[in-house]
Amino acid sequence: MSSSFNARAVQGAIYADGAYGRLPRVPVEPDLLAAKAEKHLTPEAWWYVAGSAGQQRTAKANTAAFDRYPIVPRMLRDVKNRSLGVELFGHSYSSPLLFAPIGVLEMAHPQAERAVGRAAKALNIPMVLSTQGSTPMEVTSAELGESPMWYQLYWSNNDEFARSLVQRAEKCGAHAIVVTLDTHCMGWRVKDLDLGFLPFARGMGIAQYTSDPVFTDLVNDRIKNKVASALPKQSPTLGAIWTLASIIGHYPGRLVDKLFSGQPRAAVDTFLDTFPCPSLTWADIAKLRAWTTLPIVLKGIQHPADALLALEHGVDGISVSNHGGRQVDGAIASLDALDAIARVVKGKVPIIFDSGIRSGADVFKALALGADAVMVGRPWLFGLAIDGADGAKAVMERILAELDFTMSLSGVSSVKAIGRECVVVPKEPVLALPAEKKDEE
Structure with a gap:
């Protein structure tokens, strides 16, 4: 087993507490976790973090998509020693998980990013800081110390300000800049509108x-x-x-x-x-490259043709995401987009995945379909609402533990060994690949 993480200890501690009549303060089952978090939040805060665009169809599609890619366990393989580690942009990380960027964390807990920073530091899992943070990035990075941090950028319509944010993040020690592309205006979020x-x-x-x-x-x-x-x-x-x-x-x-x-x-x-910047285009990526030496990850890619354009513009990574369903109602499930995008990227740059992750088994499927790392969002926020830093830590620790158990039970000894052969891929893909360009004669 990975020397830095012990999944059996995580599981065993819960069972040991149960033997003494102590149930988990932060529920393990995803639906129970969400239900308890709702009781700790105001209606405004709950629907802001849990709600999605329109009739919530994209959010539902995100989670339902995981049912289309069943895991195929293999037997009699030596999985006694397992490695959860990954390498991204020249850095070694202890697992493929990241704390996804989520804004307005003060609605979930008064210590906001500082609490999440403590959880991330305890688990040595990178935290992706949000532009819509409740705490200045300098304060959060100080809380993180040497623990890894990335920065998520909402590109303002004022380039001087956007550049300032990027350069502050680089000074704070960020490992990468993650540019969110799908939120140049607010989605039609009916729950927030009704409130x-x-x-x-x-x-x-x-x-x-x-x-x-x-x-x-x-x-x-x-x-x-x-x-x-x-x-x-x-x-x-x-x-x-x-x-x-x-x-x-x-x-x-x-x-x-x-x-x-x-x-x-x-x-x-x-x-x-x-805030809004609907005029942003592919040509602007060159500006960002001039502002920073950090790796650039484009977040919100949902079509393989856009993935190819990202490669043409020299980005360092692609984040397959539909913002957890918060922007477009009735959009393609992020996992289906991942399946198509990974097949055109072909490992040329790292792929980060989010939207719909609720468990370690979900993480396993995303890795099998081509993700190099996975950002987890709402689940740890629910834990934060229930029990602060300890709650956020508990949720991410359990997702990591389930990933480790899933690897072991599926006959896989390392994250690198999780491939498409580990899942059943539908014969008819949801999203077709773009036609290959023919060489000019």
Whole structure:
């Protein structure tokens, strides 16, 4: 077994506690985990993290897709010693798991990224920091210490600010920049709309912005030039007072300065103005390459033709993701996209997968279909909501333990040995491959 991880110890500790009448504080079964997390969250927080776009069809498709690729265990193979380690972008990691970037973590736990950082550090699993973080990246990276960290970028429509975020992340010791492509505008999230809830409009989840010098200059310029608010004026209500209090409370600095400077409200307006970037194209990747020496991973690739374009533009990695179903309702399941994309990438760059992962067996299937690593999102956030850093750690530790058991029971002794022969692939693929280009005569 891997020298740095003992799956049997994880399993054994739960059974040992059970013998003394102590059940897991953080449930192991995915549906029970989600149900308990919901009780620890406000309705607004629950639907923001658990909800998806439209009629939730893409989110349902993500999890249902795993049923289409059954595992085929092999017997009488020596699996006494197993290796969970992987190598990505010149770094060795103890497992193929990563903490996916999730924004507004303060809704799940007051310690937000700091709590997740402790969990990631305890397990030595890379944490991918979100641009929509509740904690400045410098604070989170200090919590992580030497534990690996990546940075997820929402590319602002202000290039100077986007560059500042990237260069701050590089200075913090990030191993890679993960550019999210599928969120240049907000998806049609019906649960959030029915609750009228957008956390950013209340000053939540914008700590990377308010801690940035370029963004602060944009805020001050807005105040100086008396730019009107992006939000329509309405008659004062109790809700408006609470929103203003939230905005002021989330902005850094002394209360007296915040009350009279106008910066907190201007910061929210500046965020709403600078966040969307629908004009981003393949040509912009060259700009990012000029900003940083870090590996560039494009997150949100769902079509093999886009994967080939990514290779043509020299990216270092591809992240197959549909944002957990949060952006487009009725989109292809991410696992089906992975199957097609891996066949055209052919190992030329690492592939990172997310969307729909709920267990170690799910991770195994994603690896079998071509992923080199897997980002886990909602499950650890549910654990965070229930029991803070310990809860997030427990969830990821159990997913890793199940992956190790699945490898052992399937006759596989290393992550590298998990291939397409480990699962049954449908004869009729969901997504066809693009036609190969013929050489010009």
